[in-house]
Amino acid sequence: MKSKRTGKPVFFVVFILILALTYCAFFGFENYYGDTRKVIIKGANDIRWGIDISGGVEAVFSPDKSGVDITSDDMDAAKTIIETRLVNNNITDYEVYTDNNTHQIIVRFPWAAGESDFDAQSAVQELGETALLTFCRNEDQNDVILKGSEDIKNAQAGPDENGNFVVYLNFTDAGTSKFAAATAQLVGQKISIWMDNQEISAPTVNQAITNGSAYINGMANADEAKSLADKINAGSLPFALTVDDSKLQIISPSLGSDALDVMLIAGAIAFGIVCILMIVLYRLHGVIATIALLGQLAGTIACISGFFPNLSSFTLTIPGIAGIILSIGVGVDCNVIAAERIRDEFRKGKTIDGAIDSGFKNSLSAIIDGNVTIVIVSLVLMGAFGTPDSPIAKLFSPLMSLFGSSITGSIYSFGYTLLIGVIFNLIMGVLASKYMLKSISQLKFLRKPAFYGGKKNG
Amino acid sequence: MADKKTINSSKVLKIGIIIYAAVFIIGILFTLFAGLKLDINFSGGTRITYSYTGKVEEKDFKKVAKSVIKKDFTVGSSTSLAGDVKTLTVNLAGRNTLDTKTQESLTTKLEEKFTKNNIELYDSNSVSPTVAGTFFIKSLVAVILTAIFVIIYVGIRFRKIGGVSAAVTALCALVLDLFVSFFVCVIFRLQIDSNYMAVVLTILGYSLNDTIVVYDRVRENKKLFPQLDLSENMNVSISGIIKRNIVTTVTTVSAVATIILVSELFGLTSLRTFAIPMAFGLVSGCFTSLFVAGPLWVIWQNRKNKKA
Numbered sequence: 009m010k011s012k013r014t015g016k017p018v019f020f021v022v023f024i025l026i027l028a029l030t031y032c033a034f035f036g037f038e039n040y041y042g043d044t045r046k047v048i049i050k051g052a053n054d055i056r057w058g059i060d061i062s063g064g065v066e067a068v069f070s071p072d073k074s075g076v077d078i079t080s081d082d083m084d085a086a087k088t089i090i091e092t093r094l095v096n097n098n099i100t101d102y103e104v105y106t107d108n109n110t111h112q113i114i115v116r117f118p119w120a121a122g123e124s125d126f127d128a129q130s131a132v133q134e135l136g137e138t139a140l141l142t143f144c145r146n147e148d149q150n151d152v153i154l155k156g157s158e159d160i161k162n163a164q165a166g167p168d169e170n171g172n173f174v175v176y177l178n179f180t181d182a183g184t185s186k187f188a189a190a191t192a193q194l195v196g197q198k199i200s201i202w203m204d205n206q207e208i209s210a211p212t213v214n215q216a217i218t219n220g221s222a223y224i225n226g227m228a229n230a231d232e233a234k235s236l237a238d239k240i241n242a243g244s245l246p247f248a249l250t251v252d253d254s255k256l257q258i259i260s261p262s263l264g265s266d267a268l269d270v271m272l273i274a275g276a277i278a279f280g281i282v283c284i285l286m287i288v289l290y291r292l293h294g295v296i297a298t299i300a301l302l303g304q305l306a307g308t309i310a311c312i313s314g315f316f317p318n319l320s321s322f323t324l325t326i327p328g329i330a331g332i333i334l335s336i337g338v339g340v341d342c343n344v345i346a347a348e349r350i351r352d353e354f355r356k357g358k359t360i361d362g363a364i365d366s367g368f369k370n371s372l373s374a375i376i377d378g379n380v381t382i383v384i385v386s387l388v389l390m391g392a393f394g395t396p397d398s399p400i401a402k403l404f405s406p407l408m409s410l411f412g413s414s415i416t417g418s419i420y421s422f423g424y425t426l427l428i429g430v431i432f433n434l435i436m437g438v439l440a441s442k443y444m445l446k447s448i449s450q451l452k453f454l455r456k457p458a459f460y461g462g463k464k465n466g
Numbered sequence: 467m468a469d470k471k472t473i474n475s476s477k478v479l480k481i482g483i484i485i486y487a488a489v490f491i492i493g494i495l496f497t498l499f500a501g502l503k504l505d506i507n508f509s510g511g512t513r514i515t516y517s518y519t520g521k522v523e524e525k526d527f528k529k530v531a532k533s534v535i536k537k538d539f540t541v542g543s544s545t546s547l548a549g550d551v552k553t554l555t556v557n558l559a560g561r562n563t564l565d566t567k568t569q570e571s572l573t574t575k576l577e578e579k580f581t582k583n584n585i586e587l588y589d590s591n592s593v594s595p596t597v598a599g600t601f602f603i604k605s606l607v608a609v610i611l612t613a614i615f616v617i618i619y620v621g622i623r624f625r626k627i628g629g630v631s632a633a634v635t636a637l638c639a640l641v642l643d644l645f646v647s648f649f650v651c652v653i654f655r656l657q658i659d660s661n662y663m664a665v666v667l668t669i670l671g672y673s674l675n676d677t678i679v680v681y682d683r684v685r686e687n688k689k690l691f692p693q694l695d696l697s698e699n700m701n702v703s704i705s706g707i708i709k710r711n712i713v714t715t716v717t718t719v720s721a722v723a724t725i726i727l728v729s730e731l732f733g734l735t736s737l738r739t740f741a742i743p744m745a746f747g748l749v750s751g752c753f754t755s756l757f758v759a760g761p762l763w764v765i766w767q768n769r770k771n772k773k774a
Contacts, residue, residue, distance in 0.1 A: 066544065271729070274724060274729055277728060278721035279721070281724055282717050282720075285713075285716070286717070326740055327663065327664035330668050330740070331664075334667075336721075337717075338675060344710050344713050345710055348710045373682055373685075374678065377678045377682060378675040378679060380619065382674070382675060385612050385616070385670060388612045392608040419605075419663060419667070426671070
């Protein structure tokens with residue numbers, strides 16, 4: 009048996025790292041300048057909870073009646089676009105109903121995190137924007153060269169070579185030739201770019217552009233660029249929608265008004281019971297498992313609250329919580345499998361180091377297979393129920409396009425929390441707990457098989 | 467060799483068949499005679515909103531509405547953004563739409579009962595059920611796709627023990643678990659809402675994970691004890707991991723049970739649709755992965771070997 013010893017300090021280093029992550033993930037890090045709270049690291053308080061848990065806003069959209077006839081296809085298209093906009097903003101919990109008789113679209117979505125300064129009106133307005141992008145000759149809005157909904161393949165936000173934020177556009181083939189013709193004609197003149205009735209940019213044409221791409225500059229920051237790109241990708245609404253302000257409503261949580269508090273208490277007690285069971289059954293290994301589970305939970309929370317700068321915050325709903333419960337269950341399982349294996353090894357009469365080594369080794373294939381299967385499940389769900397332009401959806405697009413797109417935020421959020429949870433389980437439950445146990449078993453006073461579930465006299 | 471008593475998995479399967487047959491018969495009878503309770507999200511339906519002033523208890527409102535509607539419905543409450551309009555909404559799912567006459571008499575009755583509260587009809591919508599159709603198709607597609615990917619993965623990883631048979635029997639176990647959770651919803655008269663979809667997916671994950679642990683042990687024992695025949699191997703494997711299965715299931719179910727208990731204590735009944743089918747599905751998953759998937763796989767392999 010080769011025995012690669014793990015140093016004694018490893019346990020303490022890993023333990024302190026997990027504690028630090030847990031503290032930051034739950035409590036965040038904030039500064040006060042006078043009365044303004046500046047969040048440096050987002051904590052659990054910055055999670056946007058679903059309508060079911062903390063309530064939200066209901067808005068009724070109705071089309072501007074001035075236009076043409078509205079078919080039920082138009083209504084469905086409008087609904088899909090509103091859903092895409094919601095999911096693009098990581099609001100994965102919403103209800104969108106269409107009423108084809110009265111031509112109304114009812115949208116319900118949850119309060120943003122820390123709801124106090126939440127401006128429902130502006131959020132609702134943004135959802136209802138037509139988002140019709142047009143390129144016009146000179147600055148005349150009526151002289152349209154090309155339309156975003158027909159001639160643009162996709163848009164992408166990013167910095168240009170000078171570090172300014174811009175939105176890159178790729179035209180379709182038809183769009184490319186239209187744009188080439190127009191720019192050839194308009195050298196020295198201006199082309200204006202309009203979003204609905206607002207001019208967002210009016211660059212002067214230097215030369216004919218034939219490569220089928222263009223960009224929009226003048227974005228204030230990365231967020232504005234991303235939101236414009238998302239809107240262009242989501243497509244424009246087939247008709248303008250107005251919000252009936254008198255029908256704007258606050259909805260109570262569908263689970264009851266104090267659902268959030270109750271669920272947090274229930275979750276904390278349930279987590280405590282799991283930890284106690286683990287410690288009673290597996291003693292020292294149970295303690296290690298508890299630390300690993302805490303790390304897994306903290307990591308998952310961190311990915312939901314927007315703790316990591318490149319992952320924006322996520323709406324947490326009942327299905328999302330189910331995803332966390334499942335991943336914690338998988339985490340428990342992974343520790344149980346390893347602990348049972350180590351016991352088996354003790355029964356075979358192995359030493360502490362030998363039993364821990366081969367126990368972890370033997371348990372690995374079952375754990376990896378189980379986890380990979382669950383990763384597959386979560387990826388399929390995210391691909392099937394997320395927005396069509398997400399990387400995962402693109403991965404599955406040849407399959408998914410067969411069935412048409414339907415965005416279901418709640419299922420997407422289940423897949424998301426599950427995936428994150430399982431990834432953290434692989435880090436915490438598989439790697440961290442192995443090194444912690446190996447390291448702590450080097451401490452003299454803990455070198456008794458009884459601490460690991462071996463026979464007491466062993 | 468395991469020092470514990472080995473379990474005879476095919477005997478347990480026979481007991482299992484009796485239990486599951488009973489669950490299926492009761493479940494199907496309930497579905498036929500009591501019917502499903504579908505949420506408005508799934509089935510479309512009618513939403514009628516009333517505004518009021520002062521204080522109206524949701525319970526009292528529900529009682530009055532029930533006396534008129536005589537169908538299944540849910541009540542939700544909300545306040546307008548400015549805080550000046552308080553409303554209560556009656557949701558009716560599916561074909562349970564209300565004709566105008568019933569709507570009118572509901573309004574009259576509510577006005578009579580809550581004279582001080584100035585009850586008025588605020589809004590009435592019928593919700594398109596087309597959404598529900600695409601949602602179900604999409605869910606089905608997602609489940610089938612997941613199944614295909616899992617069969618491929620399990621088939622490759624467990625090719626030494628007949629990968630496809632392992633994958634298909636794992637799915638059989640899973641389907642049983644999903645039926646159990648569904649029948650639990652029907653028997654306990656729980657509404658099938660979007661929470662239920664989360665339950666289905668969670669059970670899917672747990673059940674597959676449980677079954678994979680079984681096959682992992684079979685694969686290992688095949689290498690360690692090549693002299694064992696298939697059913698002996700299965701029995702030894704199951705005996706070796708049954709404790710792990712029970713510990714994991716007990717731990718998870720006690721966590722879910724805590725959630726049910728705490729929320730019931732605080733009067734939060736809406737978590738029932740989530741936690742109750744989940745708890746039953748998890749217990750079923752623990753049983754089926756050991757005593758349905760395992761023995762079925764043995765039968766399949768034996769048939770195949772006989773033919774060969």
